[in-house]
Amino acid sequence: MAERFETYIEGFDDKLDGGIPNESIVLLVGEPGTMKSSVGFNILFNNAKEKKAKCVYITLEQSTGSLVRHMKSMGMDHQLVTDNLEIVDIGLIRQQLTDLQTDTWLQVFKMYVKNLKDREDYDILVIDSLPVLDVLAKFEDPREDLFHLFEWLRKLGITTIMISEMNPDSRSYAKHDEDFLVDGIIYLRMVESGGVSVQRQIRCVKMRATNHSTDFYSLMFDGGRFKTTKVIGDSKK
């Protein structure tokens, strides 16, 4: 297995020293609608398709049907990679478990993740999303609980992409200091220009063991592929 997983965002992997280091925990964070789920799915879809990497996408907020339809409309047809990319809708078990103790909920979540690892031996996991996990697990001491959860994920020997949300008015990437706990942060935002148009942008805020750029890049989706270019009006390459 390679030492890094490419993001398959054209022009961005070069800025990440080739991609995300194996066995990292990376926060993929942005405001609503900044294409967090699409970027996360894009990483799994292309690694499953091109590298035959084993991948799991855990959806907690969007149903599998809605996710698959959205990704297909973007040219990422799940049918092409069903052997290597599994989508797990834990939202479904969440409805069945409403009467359970919240600590039991987190146990059930971990059991799912662990059983899948034993069965599929997957390499990359996307969890969509951390705020929903937070609500369902009702962490008592979020910083400590997240620390233990991240340590537990690290021991599984997988690369985890944790999708998270941030308020447009906030300057903080995290609610419970998870920005300090994770190995990497990729930030997605939308920027108004000229009072009319809005540009999507991407930035690697941090990535341990990686000589990466910290600049913003314009993020575009065209012909079924994500790509980045330097921000218009920015003279730096």
Ligand SMILES: Nc1ncnc2c1ncn2[C@@H]1O[C@H](COP(=O)(O)OP(=O)(O)OP(=O)(O)O)[C@@H](O)[C@H]1O
């Ligand atoms: N076929 C398409 N091609 C390009 N862009 C699309 C396409 N379909 C939807 N979009 C854009 O993708 C956005 C949704 O992407 P996605 O669901 O990945 O965002 P998100 O950040 O995960 O959203 P949320 O905050 O709701 O979880 C839409 O708001 C729309 O702007």
Ligand SMILES: [Mg+2]
């Ligand atoms: Mg989403």
